Amino acid sequence: MTRPDDETKLDADGLGRLLQAIAERRDRDAYARLFRHFSPRLKAFLMRGGLAANVAEELVQDTMLSVWRKADYFDPARGSAVTWVFTIARNLRIDHARANRHGTPEPDPSDLPEPADLSDDLLISGERDARLREALRTLSEEQAQVVRLSFFSDKPHSEIASELGLPLGTVKSRIRLALMRLRTLLDDAE
């Protein structure tokens, strides 16, 4: 898929408008643009968590189908489009792990109940979300790296330490400090 760069680089407001276009008039062009933006990023996120490329890609497809069907639940006042889509992917991955282990067929995403995390008190306002993204840019690269690792990888600290070539204690204290800093940024963004 070769597309001009500006098609895959959309800001949060632009993504939110595309979601609203789907909700209001089942806009297939908007859906294609959202798909081009989100699918390679969702795939990267899912693979970081240890999924094989083909499984990650299936879950991306399920996530995007759910985005199409549930677009009218998206409310820009209650969180960004990125957070909304991310939450759907995260929940589907958790359901996928559970369904697989039970040997039961995977549920169609539209059969699933509303993800609990989309209820009111589990979303932060769109404005706070925007300030959070600003704040994230103030993390040093070193901090951003350990925050990414502690969020997205299911590896134990010891494995992260050997990958980074750092003592275990250093990794532990870096993660603690970086998350503390992130937590401060989150509290400030309220």
Added chain:
Amino acid sequence: MTMHSHPSDETLARYAAGTLAAGPALVVATHLEGCAACRRAVAGFTAAAAAMMEQLAPVPMSDDALALALARIERPEPRPVRTGPSLPSELVAGDIRIPLPAALATRAIGRWRWIGPGVRFSKVEVPEDPTSNVILLWVKPGTRLPEHGHGGTEFTQILHGSYFDGIARYRAGDMQEAGEDLEHQPVVDADGECICLAAVVGGMRPTGMIGALLRPFLPM
């Protein structure tokens, strides 16, 4: 001043990102049901995780991915499934009846089994997570659990009653996250029975309290 005990930031962050193992995630979900502060923290960490996803190097989809996606949205939407048989809503331990945490409603829970003086447990099935054992513990008032260190992390949510571990007191609604460096000896308070939900991570070295108690019962 009452100190409340919560999951660590890292645990909440991993929960928000969906990378916390299912066993501990079940204990955290139970904590969140009663803790607005942690729900807000998870909301913030979720937004942060989403923002960081945007910064990851994208991994291209296969060539026909968009065509497949556009075809799938044309298929008729299945009707929503009706909810199944009504699920248990109470947790019963002798004379104690407490609301079953919603996070446990769809989990198979075994019957209470004696495990030592004053202590019973029942197993909560989390088959998708082979790295942890999840149990409910029911401990009689005043019971002193063996002094112990931890082979892995133990996540314990107090559902009813309270205990004191020599360092702090944990009450219903609190979650204790005990790392491998903690040595403690919990004593259940004399004024009532204590019921906890615990996930024991690191099944290969069950030197933690619950791990040690469970060793004869579980293939760990």
